[in-house]
Amino acid sequence: MLVIPAIDIHNGKCVRLFQGDFRKVTEYSDNPVQIARGWADQGAQMLHVVDLDGAKAGQPVNLDVVSRIAGETGLPVQLGGGLRTPEHAESAFAAGATRVILGTAACDDSGILRELIRLYGDRIMVSIDCDRGMVMTDGWLRSSRLTAGELARRMLDLGIRTVVYTDVSRDGTLRGVNVDAIADLLSTGVSVIAAGGVGSPDDLRRLKPLKRQGLLGVIIGRALYTGAIKLADALRVAGSRRIIPCLDTKDGRVVKGVGFKRLKDAGDPLELALAYEDEGADELVLLDISATEEGRGTCLDAVRRISSALSIPLTVGGGIGSLDDARRVLDAGACKVGINTAAVRNPELVEAAARAFGSHRIVVAIDAAASPDANPDAGRWVVCASGGKRRTQLDLVEWARTVERLGAGEILLTSIDRDGATGGYDLCQIRAVSQAVSIPVIASGGAGALEHFRSAFVEGGADAALAASVFHFGVLRVGEVKEYLAKEGVDVRL
Secondary structure, X not given: OEEEEEEEEEOOEEEEEEOOEEXXXXXXXXXXXXXXXXXXXXXXXXXXXXXXXXXXXXXXXXXXXXXXXHHHHOOOEXXXXXXXXXXXXXXXXXXXXXXXXXXXXXXXXXHHHHHHHHXXXXXXXXXXXXXXXXXXXXXXXXXXXXXXXXXXXXXXXXXXOEEEEEEOOOOOOOOOOOHHHHHHHHOOOOEEEEEOOOOOHHHHHHHHHHHHHOEEEEEEOHHXXXXXXXXXHHHHHHOOEEEEEEEEEEOOEEEEEEOOEEEEEEEOHHHHHHHHHHHOOOOEEEEEOOOOOOOOOOOHHHHHHHHOOOOOOEEEEOOOOOHHHHHHHHHOOOOEEEEOHHHHHOOHHHHHHHHHHOHHHEEEEEEEEEOOOOOOOOOOEEEEEOOOOEEEEEEHHHHHHHHHHHOOOEEEEEEOOOOOOOOOOOHHHHHHHHHHOOOOEEEEOOOOOHHHHHHHHHOOOOOXXXXXXXXXXXXXXXHHHHHHHHHOOOOEOO
């Protein structure tokens, strides 16, 4: 279940309304962009932004702020408020929104909605905002005389798969979520992101059983701003362990080998990316594996093509050797950049990148192999560079501590000895790094069965598990892995 912080913009400020009433507004910051960066630094994976001025005006008003939020956080942004025409939606996407949310337009003009779905598919969502069971429109100022279920069924017939449901009477009150109303809405077959009334971690616990019925996430506003809920606690309750497919690309195709050798073609990167998002992947990693060896930058066309089609975070690595390289990749649509060989050659790059773009956007990829002068079971590894082809003298654990100190927000740890072999992750290696640092560690290299993912989390202590071969060649599906982990008691996102 995705936890999504809310950022409501009114007169250029970050505010919260009480039950949608503009006469009952609380200002929390005059800098919504700074607020957004704060949520990103604390681990948010998506932001819910509402242009309150746009909702009143019937057209977007604060797209400049939205653009800065999307650009400076790199997070997917779902945007609502005043979006009522195809031109409005186009301008929202141009400003950096990943998804747009329509409310009034969904009730008033099904023709517009059909056209938007034709143009943008699942990037279009509908807001179902209810007061005493009736759908409200025009910034919650007018009743549509439709029930939530009636509107949901209409939307399903038009092709909308996901709605944002808000209980207006509870919004901003902190008095608890309307679980029964959300369950009734889910019974129509639509997927739901819920909002309105979240006041404590117990509300999230009450919502968790609905995940299997199609509850995708929960939006939290006032509770985060007042401190009633800490984002870290919300993420923990909702499930924070991630499953991340990896797309290793060479010459425009996804490839996969064993130990970084004997590469096989695995398909088109965009097709695979969309399939994995549809299966429930939490994030994707795109690695241009030949860029560094060939002395070139990352293929930005592929980054643009894939990022523009996704609504989940995308990390991109390969060929990033400078701040300018990182900036170009982020500008092309990546949420995070992965730095590997360049960090080994110039550790100060990690510090400079974290300072320039924020630690939450910097992933240091570490490829490690058993130390040649030690027994493979001795628990000693060295860092490798240049696509795993060059062993360095850097000790793995010390290097992990170093990159954390320099400002890395996450470590992508790949065992070269296990990569592509499908015999299981190197649990000793993962555990050693996880215990040495406080930043998230993504386990990579060796997944071949369901129990390997469980072991990476339970025994290795990983925060996320990355895999390629088992997904590319149909051995396992992302959803299958998540369902298994949930049954095993792992707090994976569903």
